[in-house]
Amino acid sequence: MTAIAPSIDTSALWSAYVDQAYVDRLRAYAREVVAPEGERIDREDIYPVEIMKDLARNGFSTVVLERELGGAGLTYAHAVAVCEELAVASAAVGISLITIFQAQTMIRSFGAESLKRRYLPAFAEGLLSSYALTEASHGSDIRSLDTKAKPQGGEWILRGEKHFITSGSAAEFFIILAETENGVSVFAVPRDVAGLSIYKGANSATWGLRNGPHMNVVLDDVRLPADHLIGVEGKGVRQAVVVLNHSRTLAGAISLGVARAAFEGALAFARDRVAFDQRVLEFQGIQWYFADMLTEIDAARLLIYRAAGALGEGEQIARWGSEAKYKACAVATEVAARSAQICGAYGIMESGPFGRFLRDAKAYEVAGGSAEILKNTIAKFLLPVAGLGGGSRLT
């Protein structure tokens, strides 16, 4: 059995949807800085602190943040390109970026000016963040929460516990949803505030999307200044959904990166592996597998860059973001499984990369909006056209 290290450059297949020079820079960065660490980050389940700080220095974690706040001031399509290209090397780096983008989007979209000035420039300096919605009893359904926030003496006091918090092991800043007497609300919470602690819970370790355990975050009478309430008290679910609609497009891009990595690995194997006196890639049945995969990846890419355009124009972002994530995550799982199949036993070996691709792809069919919740959102755009009412307002 020859264990063949994947080595092939498929970049010519993936045309750039933003300026080629930017994509070339990203690809070189992903290859030289991220790829050598991709397998280790997953195996050891660690948050890639050094890489994330370096991404900030390169402007890759502040892609759409305004230049006057220290950001790169580019488009959502550039943010998609960043997630796609880096996730070819490591989906863990991709999800570490997503939680940073989520915090930025929440503050840029809804935060008070004082909050924007205080925290947004810090992201350009490498501030690491998490986005904390989920609780033990609330995942898809966050209309009510067990984490509570009460006003007291011009401050907010938060009490409760969050579960499954991606990037929580390294986050220096949290966006946290808590329920006030007027409904679910959103808060900006620095890591070093008194009363906040994190721990690795019984369910924190996952077998996919491993960038360090998905931590439990405990809020034990955490006191926050009044302006750390983000947006409107009681409108937190709507605000969270707006942010998720942004990050779902980026999550789709990460899945796309995983699909491309699997495709590339399988293509290299099929080109080099000989069976029945010919290269595996010369079997028509195998070529058809690749034709199917290429078509599906291309379709998902078109949808994702369409969704990025919608984000820039503020047009039906719930629909496009949900379609983009739904399609790309399903394609990634399918491509990862098919790629492993093409590689025979090498596809199943622990020393090969396909287990990681498959685990990351599958995990993203749940995390950040499950396939079912995304279909609920997409269906909401159908019902009015059919003359019927909308579905759930929340998903």
Ligand SMILES: Cc1cc2nc3c(=O)[nH]c(=O)nc-3n(C[C@H](O)[C@H](O)[C@H](O)COP(=O)(O)OP(=O)(O)OC[C@H]3O[C@@H](n4cnc5c(N)ncnc54)[C@H](O)[C@@H]3O)c2cc1C
């Ligand atoms: C790797 C990973 C990382 C995560 N990171 C974070 C994070 O950083 N921050 C955070 O807050 N959370 C995070 N989560 C939690 C994640 O957002 C939730 O797991 C997700 O929202 C689903 O919630 P749940 O697991 O409670 O499932 P449930 O909501 O209990 O759903 C169970 C099943 O029922 C389906 N379902 C639920 N409601 C409906 C409906 N209305 N119609 C049809 N089907 C439905 C779901 O799709 C799912 O299949 C993470 C999860 C994972 C796996």
